[in-house]
Amino acid sequence: MSRWAVWAPLAIFSILVGFxxxxxxxxxxxxxxxxxxxxxxxxxxxxxxxxxxxxxQTLPARPFLLNVWASWCITxxxxxxxxxxxxxxxxxxxxxxxxxxxxxxxxxxxxxxPYATQIFDPSGxxxxxxxxAGAPETFLVDSSGVIQLRIQGxxxxxxxxxxIRPLLETLK
Amino acid sequence: MIPEIxxxxxxxxxxxxxxxxxxxxxxxxxxxQGFLATAQPLTLLQGFTxxxxxxxxxxxxLTHDFTIKYVADNxxxxxxxxxxxxxxxxxxxxxxxxxxxxxxxxxxAVALFSRGIPVHMSALVLAVMGIIGAGFLAxxxxxxxxxxxxxxxxxxxxxxxxxxxxxxxxxxHPPMLYxxxxxxxVAFAFAMASLISGELNSMWARWSRPWTTVAWAFLxxxxxxxxxxxxxELGWGGWWFWDPVENASLIPWLVATALMHSxxxxxxxxxxxxxxxxxxxxxxxxxxxxxxxxxSGVLTSVHAFANDPERGVFILGFLVAVIGGSLTxxxxxxxxVSESGEFGWISRESFLLFxxxxxxxxxxxxxxxxxxxxxxxxxxxxxxxxxxxFFNAVFVPLTAILVSGMAFGPLSKWRQADDxxxxxxxxxxxxxxxxxxxxxxxxxGGEYSIATAFGVTIALxxxxxxxxxxxxxxxxxxxxxxxxxxxxxxxxxxxxAHLGVAxxxxxxxxxxxxxxxxxxxxxxxxxxxxxxxxxxxTDLSVLRGPNYVADQATFEIxxxxxxxxxxxxxxxRYNASGMVMTEASIDSGFTRDLYIAMxxxxxxxxxxxxxxxxxxxxxxWAGAFLxxxxxxxxxxxxxxxxxxxxxxxxxxVEGAKA
Amino acid sequence: MNPKxxxxxxxxxxxxxxxxxxxxxxxxxxxxxxNLFFTPTQIAKGDAPVAQMIRVGGMVADGTVDRDPQSLRxxxxxxxxxxxVHVTYEGILPDLFxxxxxxxxxxxxxxxxxxxxxxxxxxxxxYMPPEVTEALRxxxxxxxxxxxxxx
Numbered sequence: 018m019s020r021w022a023v024w025a026p027l028a029i030f031s032i033l034v035g036f037x038x039x040x041x042x043x044x045x046x047x048x049x050x051x052x053x054x055x056x057x058x059x060x061x062x063x064x065x066x067x068x069x070x071x072x073x074q075t076l077p078a079r080p081f082l083l084n085v086w087a088s089w090c091i092t093x094x095x096x097x098x099x100x101x102x103x104x105x106x107x108x109x110x111x112x113x114x115x116x117x118x119x120x121x122x123x124x125x126x127x128x129x130x131p132y133a134t135q136i137f138d139p140s141g142x143x144x145x146x147x148x149x150a151g152a153p154e155t156f157l158v159d160s161s162g163v164i165q166l167r168i169q170g171x172x173x174x175x176x177x178x179x180x181i182r183p184l185l186e187t188l189k
Numbered sequence: 190m191i192p193e194i195x196x197x198x199x200x201x202x203x204x205x206x207x208x209x210x211x212x213x214x215x216x217x218x219x220x221x222q223g224f225l226a227t228a229q230p231l232t233l234l235q236g237f238t239x240x241x242x243x244x245x246x247x248x249x250x251l252t253h254d255f256t257i258k259y260v261a262d263n264x265x266x267x268x269x270x271x272x273x274x275x276x277x278x279x280x281x282x283x284x285x286x287x288x289x290x291x292x293x294x295x296x297x298a299v300a301l302f303s304r305g306i307p308v309h310m311s312a313l314v315l316a317v318m319g320i321i322g323a324g325f326l327a328x329x330x331x332x333x334x335x336x337x338x339x340x341x342x343x344x345x346x347x348x349x350x351x352x353x354x355x356x357x358x359x360x361x362h363p364p365m366l367y368x369x370x371x372x373x374x375v376a377f378a379f380a381m382a383s384l385i386s387g388e389l390n391s392m393w394a395r396w397s398r399p400w401t402t403v404a405w406a407f408l409x410x411x412x413x414x415x416x417x418x419x420x421x422e423l424g425w426g427g428w429w430f431w432d433p434v435e436n437a438s439l440i441p442w443l444v445a446t447a448l449m450h451s452x453x454x455x456x457x458x459x460x461x462x463x464x465x466x467x468x469x470x471x472x473x474x475x476x477x478x479x480x481x482x483x484x485s486g487v488l489t490s491v492h493a494f495a496n497d498p499e500r501g502v503f504i505l506g507f508l509v510a511v512i513g514g515s516l517t518x519x520x521x522x523x524x525x526v527s528e529s530g531e532f533g534w535i536s537r538e539s540f541l542l543f544x545x546x547x548x549x550x551x552x553x554x555x556x557x558x559x560x561x562x563x564x565x566x567x568x569x570x571x572x573x574x575x576x577x578x579f580f581n582a583v584f585v586p587l588t589a590i591l592v593s594g595m596a597f598g599p600l601s602k603w604r605q606a607d608d609x610x611x612x613x614x615x616x617x618x619x620x621x622x623x624x625x626x627x628x629x630x631x632x633x634g635g636e637y638s639i640a641t642a643f644g645v646t647i648a649l650x651x652x653x654x655x656x657x658x659x660x661x662x663x664x665x666x667x668x669x670x671x672x673x674x675x676x677x678x679x680x681x682x683x684x685x686a687h688l689g690v691a692x693x694x695x696x697x698x699x700x701x702x703x704x705x706x707x708x709x710x711x712x713x714x715x716x717x718x719x720x721x722x723x724x725x726x727t728d729l730s731v732l733r734g735p736n737y738v739a740d741q742a743t744f745e746i747x748x749x750x751x752x753x754x755x756x757x758x759x760x761x762r763y764n765a766s767g768m769v770m771t772e773a774s775i776d777s778g779f780t781r782d783l784y785i786a787m788x789x790x791x792x793x794x795x796x797x798x799x800x801x802x803x804x805x806x807x808x809x810w811a812g813a814f815l816x817x818x819x820x821x822x823x824x825x826x827x828x829x830x831x832x833x834x835x836x837x838x839x840x841x842v843e844g845a846k847a
Numbered sequence: 848m849n850p851k852x853x854x855x856x857x858x859x860x861x862x863x864x865x866x867x868x869x870x871x872x873x874x875x876x877x878x879x880x881x882n883l884f885f886t887p888t889q890i891a892k893g894d895a896p897v898a899q900m901i902r903v904g905g906m907v908a909d910g911t912v913d914r915d916p917q918s919l920r921x922x923x924x925x926x927x928x929x930x931x932v933h934v935t936y937e938g939i940l941p942d943l944f945x946x947x948x949x950x951x952x953x954x955x956x957x958x959x960x961x962x963x964x965x966x967x968x969x970x971x972x973x974y975m976p977p978e979v980t981e982a983l984r985x986x987x988x989x990x991x992x993x994x995x996x997x998x
Contacts, residue, residue, distance in 0.1 A: 022859075023523045026467060027516040030474075034513075036560070037505055039567035095258060095339055128342055425939075546862060550869040557873055561881070574902060576953075579880035583873055708919050708938045760942075769942040788919075788939030797919055797939045 056162045057083070058146035065113055065121060065135035076162055077133065080188045081108040082181075083156040084132070084172070085149050087116040088124040093153045096171045097128050103177065104131035107185070111135040114144045114152050157181055159188050192257050195245025196336035199286075202238035202293070203326040205231055209319030213312035217386070228312035228319075229300045235322065236297040239290045246286060246335055247277050256343040259283060259335040265349035265765050267736035275360040276350040282335035284363060288480070289325045291364070291371045292318065299375060299400070306396055313382035314375070321374055324507045332503055349736065349765030358418030366411030366438060370476040372404025373445055376452075377473035380466045381515055384522045394455035394465060399824040401452060401469075402682070405445045406820025412438050413813035421775055426784045426801050428700065428809060431580045436559040437479030440552050444472040447548035450541050458603060460530050460538060463523040464545070470519060474512040475552070480504065482559075533605035540598040547591040554583045592647050592694065595687055596654030600661075614657040622649035633703060633804075644698030652691035655684055682823025685815050692812030699805040706802075708788065712795040720802040722783065723747040727755075729794070737761040737770075742787055742796060744774070760787045773799075782806045882953060890956065891930035897956050900964075903932055904951040912946055925950060925961075936963040 059073050084100060086093040100109055111132035113121045116139060125135075138144055147156070157166035165184055168176055209231040216224025246259070250273040255261040263276045263283070278287040296318045303311040329335070379397035383389055415435065420428045429435065448468040455465040532538035558575045565573050596618065600611050626646030630638045659672070662680070666672040673681065705720050716725045728743035739759040746753045756774035763770065773786035781804045788797030884902045885895040895901055908924040908931055915921065919938055923946075924931040934952050944950060944966060954963035 023463065023520045026471070027513065027520050030512055030516055033560070034505070034509055036564055036567045037508075094342055094344070095337075542858070542862075546865055550866065550873075553866075553870065554873040554876075557870075558877065561877055565881075573881045573883055575877065575881050579876055582876045582880065710917070710919055771942060789942075789944075791914060792916060799939055 053164055053167060055164060057156075057158060057164060058143065060136075060138075060143045060146065062136050062138055062143060065111075065118065065137040071134065071136050073162060075134070076110065076158070077108045077160075079108070079160045080165075080185060081110055081133070081158055082172075083110050083112060083158055085112045085114045085144060085147070085152050085154040085156075087114045087152045088120040094128065096153055096173065097131075099173050099177075101129055101131040103172070104133075108133040112143060112147075113137050113139075114149065115139065115141040157184055191245055192249060192254065192336050192338060195242045195249070196334070198238045198242040198245065199326070199330065199334075199336065202235050202242065202289075203323065203330055205235045205238060206319050206323040206326055209235060210316060210323045213316040213319075214385075217309055217313060217316075222308075225309055225312040228315040231319070232293070232296045232300040232315050235319070236293040239286075239293045243277075243286055243290050246283060247274060250274065250277055253347070255345070255347050256338050256340055257335070258337045258339050261339060261344050261347045263350050264347040265736060266346050267764075268347075268350060268355075269735060271357075271360060272350060272355050275354070278363050279350050279354045279359065282329070282333045284367075285325065285329050285333055286335055287364065288367050288371060289322060289329065291367045292322050292325065292374060295372055295375055295400075296322070299378075303396075309386065310382055310388075310393075310396075313385055314378040317378035317381045317385075318374055321378075321511065324511065328503055328507065347765075349763065352737070352761070352763040352768045352770045353422065355763075356418060356422045358414060358422060362411060362414040362418050364411075365407055365414055369404050369406075369408025369411045369445075370438070370441065370479065372400065372407055373441060373473040373476050375400035375404065376448065376469045377515070380469035381518070384466065384515075384518050387522065387525075389462060389466075389522065389526045391455050391459045391462065394452045394462075397469065398449075398452045398456055399826075399829045401445065401449055401472075402820050402824050405442070405449055406817040408438070408442050408445060409813055409820065410817040412442060413810050413817070416813075417810050420806070421773055422770075425771075425786065425799065426704075426706075426773070426803065428806065431558075431577045433482060433559050434479075436555050437482050438476075440555050440559070441472055441476040441479060443548050443552035443555070444468060444475055447545045447552070448472050450544050450548075454538055454541050458530050458532070458538060460532065461542070461545075463519075463526045466519060466523060466526075468545075470512075470515050474508075474515070475556075477508055477511060532603070533607060535601070535607040536605050537598065537601045537603045540594055540601055543594050544591065544598065547587055547594070551584065551587050551591075554587075555580065558583070588694070589643075589647055592651050592690070595651055595690070599655070599658045599683065599687070614661070615654060618650060618653040618657060622646050622653055625649055635703075638702050641698055641702045644694060644702070648691045648695040648698065651694070652688055655687045655691065659684055678826035679823040682819040682821075685819030685822060687819075689812040689815030689817075689819060692808050692815060694812075696805045696808030696812060700803050700809070703804045704801055707800050709798050709800060710791060710795050711798045712793070717800060719746075719783070719800045720781075721748060722753065722802075724785070724800060726796075726798070729796070732759070734761065736765065737763045739772070740787065740790070740796075742798070744785055746776070746783065756783075756785055758785050758787050760789075777807055779807075780805060887925055887927045887930045887932045890932050890961070895956060900953065900955060902951055902953045903934075903961060904949070905932070907944070907946050907948055907950050909946050925952060932961050933959065934961045934963050936966055938966075940966055 057073055057076065061070060061072050063069065064071055082100075082103070103109065109132050111134070113135055116137075118137065118139070121135075121137070125132075136143065141149075147154075153171065155168045155172050156164050157168075159165050165188065166180060168180065172181075209228065212224045212231065213228040216222070216227070246257075248254075249257045249260045250264055251270065253260070253264065253266060255264075259280070259282050263280050264273055268276065276283070278284040296315055299311065299314060299318070303314070306314075376397040379393045379400070383393035412435075415438065416428050419430065419435075420426065448465065451461050451465045451468055454461050558579050561575050562573050596615060597612060600615070602611070623646055626642050626644075626649055629645045630641045633641070662676055663669050663672045666675055707717070707719065709717055711717065711726045713726055713729055716723055718724075723746070725745045725747065726742055727745050730741050730743075732739045732741045739761040741757050741759045743755060743757045745755050754776055756776060758774040759772040761770045761772055762768070771786050771788075773784055775785075776783040781802050784799070784801040784803055786799045788799055790796055882900055882902050883895075884904065887903060887905050889895055890903060895903075903925055905925040905927045908926040911922075911924040911931075913922045920935065921937070921940065922933065922935045925934055926932075934954070936952070936954075951967045952961065952963040953965040953967070954961055956962075
């Protein structure tokens with residue numbers, strides 16, 4: 018075969034790779050994050066443990082994680098130990114999502130409670146306003162109550178190191 | 190504790206595969222026999238550790254170990270044991286483990302059956318397979334570990350296996366398909382080994398030929414099983430959907446088919462060497478690409494297990510390394526290949542070249558059609574889809590051209606075959622096939638179909654030409670039994686495979702042009718005419734399965750006044766996932782399938798029902814089975830069992846030394 | 848040129864031109880057989896071609912599914928929450944077809960109706976057809992829908 022023709026397959030493959038790479042960034046599963054840069058939507062819900070009324074104003078006045086979870090969610094159990102570890106470093110506000118009160122309380126009693134406050138949202142209203150697709154989802158909220166980051170699925174050390182920590186440092 | 194053993198075995202096999210990927214190469218370049226000799230034991234060790242790891246995962250499923258996240262996500266206490274077995278490869282992590290396990294088993298086979306091959310060559314082959322294994326194991330350990338645990342509080346029950354996959358077809362389909370996909374890595378590894386060593390003679394073709402044929406046979410059976418599964422499990426009676434995942438298996442199959450034929454030329458005549466090398470690289474690269482397309486979510490499809498861009502980036506990087514690397518090596522080395530030997534314009538070589546050309550065009554067009562939506566999207570052209578009409582428009586004429594050549598090829602001879610006497614039997618073949626083909630549609634009733642006449646002619650043309658070749662050989666050997674005993678097994682395999690193609694074509698033509706198909710509204714007591722049958726719905730009931738609840742309809746099928754059969758299709762709702770599945774009733778027959786499926790409940794207790802008669806649909810899979818069987822027959826040839834000390838093809842001597 | 852070289856040259860020329868013609872024909876076939884995708888808003892604006900096979904994606908609007916009591920004819924609206932497209936279809940709907948769920952329909956526009964030849968529902972709980980996502984993203988309603996859908 019001639020000297021240049023043998024390079025043709027490589028050239029064609031390179032072009033394809035370019036398209037594939039573009040294709041990955043066009044991932045149909047990627048979720049738009051319309052709420053990033055916007056404040057947490059207003060809500061009026063009760064605390065799971067005390068029954069006190071919680072609103073946007075009762076949220077912590079420093080950067081915190083808003084973790085959407087439920088006792089029916091398997092992945093929530095997976096990320097739970099890591100959240101417990103993380104709760105030493107920054108406050109985590111729980112949003113108990115479409116759950117029953119007893120199931121949620123039992124779950125926390127069994128696995129431990131790393132949450133600073135626990136918003137009880139059995140009807141999923143706040144979840145809906147947050148655009149939650151499922152559980153777990155975690156939002157990084159800054160000290161003025163503005164959402165900075167949305168994580169769908171499990172929070173683990175990799176997610177923390179790569180996504181949460183860099184942002185957190187700019188917020189402090 | 191036990192899952193940790195599996196995880197540990199996986200880590201161990203990753204370490205082993207890194208050694209396997211480096212030691213023999215180091216040994217080769219520094220000329221140290223000791224390092225070269227590590228290839229075989231390392232391959233065996235890798236196979237063993239992966240088998241342990243896989244065994245542990247199976248054990249986890251069988252014992253309902255929901256502390257393993259993968260088990261919890263894909264199994265359930267109510268799931269029967271055989272589906273718990275197949276659930277092992279029912280989702281992303283487990284199917285990757287199966288992939289790597291099969292890769293290592295192919296490696297073990299090469300290590301054990303490569304005594305006739307020079308040590309440095311087999312060591313290089315195993316090293317190349319080790320590199321691929323290392324890549325996939327890294328992918329698994331870093332992004333998709335099947336042994337991740339949910340501790341300390343495991344869920345009491347699992348989320349259940351995707352109901353689509355709760356089917357006997359899925360027990361065998363992925364392993365078969367992977368045997369084929371991954372088996373192509375052997376031909377790839379041989380090609381790479383000869384490119385690395387610069388021994389670009391025809392020997393690699395001889396060594397990799399049986400491996401390629403076996404991989405091809407598995408791929409054929411895997412695709413056929415997949416199509417069969419789709420037919421009765423998800424397809425509403427369709428047997429092929431031109432779905433990206435199906436295409437991802439069809440493209441390597443087409444290229445592997447071309448490779449098998451081109452390897453024959455390279456082995457026997459020392460020709461097409463650089464082309465054959467390229468095909469070997471392409472066949473495996475395209476099966477890797479298939480994996481990429483499925484796993485990354487680049488093309489969303491019914492089958493997509495995972496939709497995770499991070500995994501996609503990893504696989505893309507791996508693809509770039511493996512395919513880009515091999516193509517670069519190819520470009521550097523292949524220009525030094527000297528082609529030797531001549532052949533006439535009409536000769537077996539030229540027919541095989543023609544075969545390669547058509548198959549390549551087919552593969553390229555399926556690839557283009559599959560990737561086109563992605564290309565358009567990447568260039569900002571919005572979302573488009575390419576449907577079956579495109580693939581049919583391209584595939585049908587190309588198949589016709591290919592098949593017409595398939596009749597000539599086997600009758601021709603190497604070097605020069607322009608003697609018209611060779612092809613004289615084809616005149617009779619032509620007359621018989623055209624006449625029968627033209628008459629056939631008139632026996633079916635209804636409107637005369639030119640498409641059917643054409644398709645049946647093509648199928649008969651191939652079948653009769655194959656028979657003619659067989660009869661010729663039988664005559665010269667003196668009897669059928671002696672022919673089977675004496676003729677090369679490769680020849681017998683070819684007859685089976687070509688006959689299989691003819692049968693597949695016949696089945697496809699009949700199903701596509703003569704399926705009688707009706708969507709109806711039916712209630713208890715309703716009767717409908719379906720072909721020569723009358724279908725009566727006699728009962729509707731609700732049933733409880735092990736892990737689902739089903740609406741079941743009972744139909745009595747009458748032929749004339751006689752009750753022919755009673756069938757009960759179901760509409761199932763799976764408890765754990767809430768998914769709804771259609772379980773069609775299929776009465777299979779030699780000349781037709783009766784297909785009855787429940788659509789959806791309508792007001793007033795009626796159901797939407799789909800009734801079809803599908804003529805000769807089972808011939809599609811029967812033909813594919815025959816093709817696969819042909820592949821297996823051809824590798825039983827004596828010369829592959831002996832320690833091959835045969836005479837080398839004449840062109841070997843001039844083989845380029847780089 | 849010696850005959851051997853000549854043959855090789857012709858073989859390669861033949862291969863290349865054969866491949867070229869084939870690829871040309873394939874591209875032509877491709878251009879004839881792609882189905883463009885439109886959102887309900889684009890159709891309402893009149894951007895979509897009439898009488899040509901196209902795809903429309905969106906959600907099945909609540910309370911619009913209307914089954915003919917005698918046949919398998921069914922009508923429903925596909926919406927991106929800005930505009931609706933009225934779709935008619937005759938046949939069996941996919942297992943996961945439900946009001947308020949994502950759907951892609953393939954068919955032709957005629958008058959103010961869309962005659963579907965095929966209805967594709969999303970295949971499982973986690974999978975939204977990319978076209979539907981796209982339509983909802985364009986109308987800015989995706990977040991809302993994803994929230995409402997979660998269990």
